[in-house]
Amino acid sequence: MGSVTSVWSSPERPAYPHQALAVVLQVRAGRLHGMLWRRAKDPFAGTWALPGGPLLPEETLGASVGRQLASKVEVAQLAHLEQLETRSDPHRDPRARTVATAYLGLIPGDLDPVLPDDTAWHPVNALPETAFDHGSIVASALERLRAKLSYTNVAFALAPPVFSIAELREIYVAALGYEVTATNLQRVLLRRGVLEPTGEMAAPGRAGGRPAALYRFVTTTLEVTDPFAVLKPPVAR
Amino acid sequence: MGSVTSVWSSPERPAYPHQALAVVLQVRAGRLHGMLWRRAKDPFAGTWALPGGPLLPEETLGASVGRQLASKVEVAQLAHLEQLETRSDPHRDPRARTVATAYLGLIPGDLDPVLPDDTAWHPVNALPETAFDHGSIVASALERLRAKLSYTNVAFALAPPVFSIAELREIYVAALGYEVTATNLQRVLLRRGVLEPTGEMAAPGRAGGRPAALYRFVTTTLEVTDPFAVLKPPVAR
């Protein structure tokens, strides 16, 4: 077993088709949805799969995901894209071995991309039957998103450019799956410097009520906002 | 660009050699070290590279890493192994395209695996010249380790089975790269239920001093101990 490496000298090294998959998430009508397309052919005909496809010879995985998604959504609508994990079970595709690298993509709530006929949004807490290992990949994506909502500013990729605290709260609740109070959300995100007031006000709803102040995210690129609760580096004073 | 998928029907789908790499870390003499081997041949002859090798046809990536490492360390010494990320730059290897999936492996500080002649430990803050993109992969590994030290019990994989708080503090300091007080470390890890006293005492050093109480990690599998600082789910009371 020691020098197994030398058995496979460069020319005859085994190779595998590699695909890039994307878990694209969006908050729609107060619920977190994932984008899936319905497989017409076997295997798994009739079940729902993640968008994705083969890695091309001159492409990085990141570029590949972008290209795959181009047929589903306008790529510019993806406010955030990050690599999740790589699945390598030799039998994850019953036809032949493939290796798949999954990405997490987020779309702001104010957009509504036109999807192809076979593609649709599904609430993540009520997914239809999924193909291959795609169900567990979605689960990984959710875990990642939920964790990052707490210690980064990822929410910028789910929120419209400008919003009230109440609207932002809805997004957090939908994505996290549990209640969050507007008071806390506002204070925490403001103190961390994640949010800033635009100075403008939203028009009050038809039922009245005090008009909400509008906010925006200070940055629209991923930033870690809390260097992890415990065992922080000593604060210089 | 829309149906590019169909261009590559199953048989002629492009394929790439895939390799599994490992960033193996250990605290040695109060400093965090990474395991590297010195390349004898071009490209990058004379520079240092991460252990790794080709993914075989019937193997998962996780199994592959284990197999590659078998020639370096005894696999059972790896107390923790997790997937990091997948690198896909078409030109990361100047000879031919390869895709590489990196893993993070941790070895407890009380072990001293016998390494092959071309392989050695290097302090992570003073790495020699590295091959390919391996330098930046090590950087990713460090980032991941440091983050997880704060909100999980990963330290079990760097610590000996039994240790005093002072010893554990050394490990944290080495891995994190900044000072941590023993008082805090003890209190935090005890409250979180990560550590438990063994009831035994360490023999005092040659200079005397109060004998230290010995502790162990409650579990030796990865567990998240702090469900992220902010925006926690409401605590049921």
Added chain:
DNA sequence: GAGGTTTTCGCCTCTCGGTCAGAAACCCAC
């Protein structure tokens, strides 16, 4: 037994998230 060393323990402070109640600002109906 005195002095030096190392660990442990208790106390204090400060920050921060969670909660709540009341004030503010708006609508609509009468």
Added chain:
DNA sequence: GTGGGTTTCTGACCGAGAGGCGAAAACCTC
């Protein structure tokens, strides 16, 4: 325009938890 309903905003209080410090405990050597 006045009152009731609705929504948002603000401030105050509370408790948990982390950081820091100093004293006490337990051991050594001389």
